[in-house]
Amino acid sequence: xxxxxxxxxxxxxxxxxLAPACSPADPSARTKLTVACDATWxxxxxxxxxxxxxxxxxxxxxxxxxxxxxxxxxxxxxxxDSLLAGVSQCQYDMAVSSITITEERKKTIxxxxxxxxxxQIVTVRKDxxxxxxxxxxxxxxxxxxxxxxxxxEAGKIPGARVKTFDEVGFAFQDLINxxxxxxxxxxxxxxxxxxxxxxxxxxxxxxxxxxxxxxxVCKKNAYLVPQINAALKxxxxxxxxxxxxxxxxxx
Amino acid sequence: MSTxxxxxxxxxxxxxxxxxxxxxxxxxxxxxxxxxxxxTALLLIAWPDPFMDIFKFVQDGIVITVTxxxxxxxxxxxxxxxxGLSRLSTNRIIYMISTLYVELVRGVPLLVQLIxxxxxxxxxIQSLGKAWGLPVLEGFQADPVVMAIIGLVxxxxxxxxxxxxxxxxxxxxxQMEAARSLGMTYFQAMxxxxxxxxxxxxxxxxxxxxxxxxxxxxxxxxxxxxxxxxRGREYSSMHFDPIEVWALVALLYLIMTLFSARVVNxxxxxxxxxx
Numbered sequence: 001x002x003x004x005x006x007x008x009x010x011x012x013x014x015x016x017x018l019a020p021a022c023s024p025a026d027p028s029a030r031t032k033l034t035v036a037c038d039a040t041w042x043x044x045x046x047x048x049x050x051x052x053x054x055x056x057x058x059x060x061x062x063x064x065x066x067x068x069x070x071x072x073x074x075x076x077x078x079x080x081d082s083l084l085a086g087v088s089q090c091q092y093d094m095a096v097s098s099i100t101i102t103e104e105r106k107k108t109i110x111x112x113x114x115x116x117x118x119x120q121i122v123t124v125r126k127d128x129x130x131x132x133x134x135x136x137x138x139x140x141x142x143x144x145x146x147x148x149x150x151x152x153e154a155g156k157i158p159g160a161r162v163k164t165f166d167e168v169g170f171a172f173q174d175l176i177n178x179x180x181x182x183x184x185x186x187x188x189x190x191x192x193x194x195x196x197x198x199x200x201x202x203x204x205x206x207x208x209x210x211x212x213x214x215x216x217v218c219k220k221n222a223y224l225v226p227q228i229n230a231a232l233k234x235x236x237x238x239x240x241x242x243x244x245x246x247x248x249x250x251x
Numbered sequence: 252m253s254t255x256x257x258x259x260x261x262x263x264x265x266x267x268x269x270x271x272x273x274x275x276x277x278x279x280x281x282x283x284x285x286x287x288x289x290x291t292a293l294l295l296i297a298w299p300d301p302f303m304d305i306f307k308f309v310q311d312g313i314v315i316t317v318t319x320x321x322x323x324x325x326x327x328x329x330x331x332x333x334x335g336l337s338r339l340s341t342n343r344i345i346y347m348i349s350t351l352y353v354e355l356v357r358g359v360p361l362l363v364q365l366i367x368x369x370x371x372x373x374x375x376i377q378s379l380g381k382a383w384g385l386p387v388l389e390g391f392q393a394d395p396v397v398m399a400i401i402g403l404v405x406x407x408x409x410x411x412x413x414x415x416x417x418x419x420x421x422x423x424x425x426q427m428e429a430a431r432s433l434g435m436t437y438f439q440a441m442x443x444x445x446x447x448x449x450x451x452x453x454x455x456x457x458x459x460x461x462x463x464x465x466x467x468x469x470x471x472x473x474x475x476x477x478x479x480x481x482r483g484r485e486y487s488s489m490h491f492d493p494i495e496v497w498a499l500v501a502l503l504y505l506i507m508t509l510f511s512a513r514v515v516n517x518x519x520x521x522x523x524x525x526x
Binding site: 080081082084085086088089104105108109143147152163164165166170174177178179 | 390393395489491
């Protein structure tokens with residue numbers, strides 16, 4: 001009898017805990033659109049050191065688009081792998097995080113028109129004369145950030161050992177420490193890190209992929225894509241994208 | 252009651268029959284292990300896409316997780332014993348060093364410690380090598396698995412030291428005094444009289460630490476060790492199916508932890524003594 005009582009109390013407590021989690025979220029109550037962003041990708045997505053706000057090319061562009069299209073957005077900072085999963089599961093309404101538009105990702109995520117063209121490049125230590133480009137990476141340890149196109153490209157290199165990091169900064173740190181032979185990342189990001197430690201790092205070989213960044217939109221919010229594209233086009237015509245490029249990338 | 256029916260042996264008597272005593276009975280919680288294994292097997296067989304694909308992708312991660320946990324645990328037991336004995340030492344210097352170690356290490360989160368071990372310590376060793384002109388240190392390269400094990404052992408060794416200390420202190424002083432008066436040295440008395448009794452007392456918390464260590468080994472994924480958690484994240488970042496991936500990863504962890512809990516429970520029963 002005592003056991004039964006205990007059990008029912010436990011069951012009640014459990015149910016009480018589960019109840020709020022199960023109740024469906026009221027869609028009308030959610031006015032703000034959540035935009036996910038992985039702010040560990042300088043100079044595209046960073047955390048502003050003074051204001052602690054999300055800053056960089058992507059967030060600034062997103063805010064401009066939202067202002068143009070009349071959307072109420074809230075930027076949240078999440079890891080890149082959970083960001084992709086979250087957008088595909090509609091946990092986040094949108095994501096702006098230097099996301100390359102790929103066929104694989106298009107299966108589960110909607111994309112806006114491209115807003116930036118980039119490509120993958122190999123970064124090595126300055127004193128390393130063994131690696132002249134992507135083709136020398138066989139048998140080497142190659143790193144990058146989890147879920148990025150850099151890691152996908154690294155996986156395609158035959159014989160390369162691939163190490164995935166939570167943040168691309170960890171991969172570059174590991175490269176500087178000599179525990180990694182090369183990092184594969186988007187060329188503006190690689191350029192940023194090489195610039196920061198000019199005496200330790202250098203990029204080698206050409207940019208070996210053509211990629212386009214797009215704003216990711218969750219499938220349930222298909223109505224947002226035309227709005228975003230229209231705003232993006234207007235901003236492009238105004239020259240705002242060039243201003244952003246100059247401000248953040250310096251070209 | 253009809254006489255043709257065989258009378259049941261009363262429970263109290265059953266408990267005293269060799270081979271049927273409680274300690275040799277399979278404990279009832281094994282059904283939970285079986286249930287979780289069953290659910291996992293069902294998922295793998297009934298929905299090979301995506302569960303079998305996920306399993307194939309993460310299986311080398313399981314090996315890494317188990318290896319890291321077991322190697323770390325063996326080392327943690329040794330560090331913990333040395334630490335626990337040092338914490339009880341009458342030598343002031345040994346006592347101070349071990350206390351400092353315990354107090355400092357258990358005050359820093361394991362995740363932070365792991366990042367320090369993998370990203371900061373190699374740089375320090377390299378710059379020391381440069382300063383002293385030692386090429387061996389200058390070219391130092393850290394292996395992520397080795398650094399992860401060092402980090403886990405360093406952190407859990409501190410927790411384990413306190414468990415050992417508590418266990419040794421729980422044994423009445425008279426035991427040590429009697430052993431010493433029989434002519435045993437301090438270490439003989441520890442080895443043959445005090446520690447065996449203390450081990451029995453601290454077995455449940457040690458089992459607890461083992462399970463905690465198994466779960467915390469998921470933190471090593473941050474230093475690029477391809478353990479079960481990291482493999483799960485890699486898979487989910489490529490295929491965008493977090494529900495399936497994390498359900499399976501959670502089940503795999505549960506199988507390992509529930510199984511370990513049963514093994515600890517079994518050892519506890521085997522080493523129990525009548526009070």
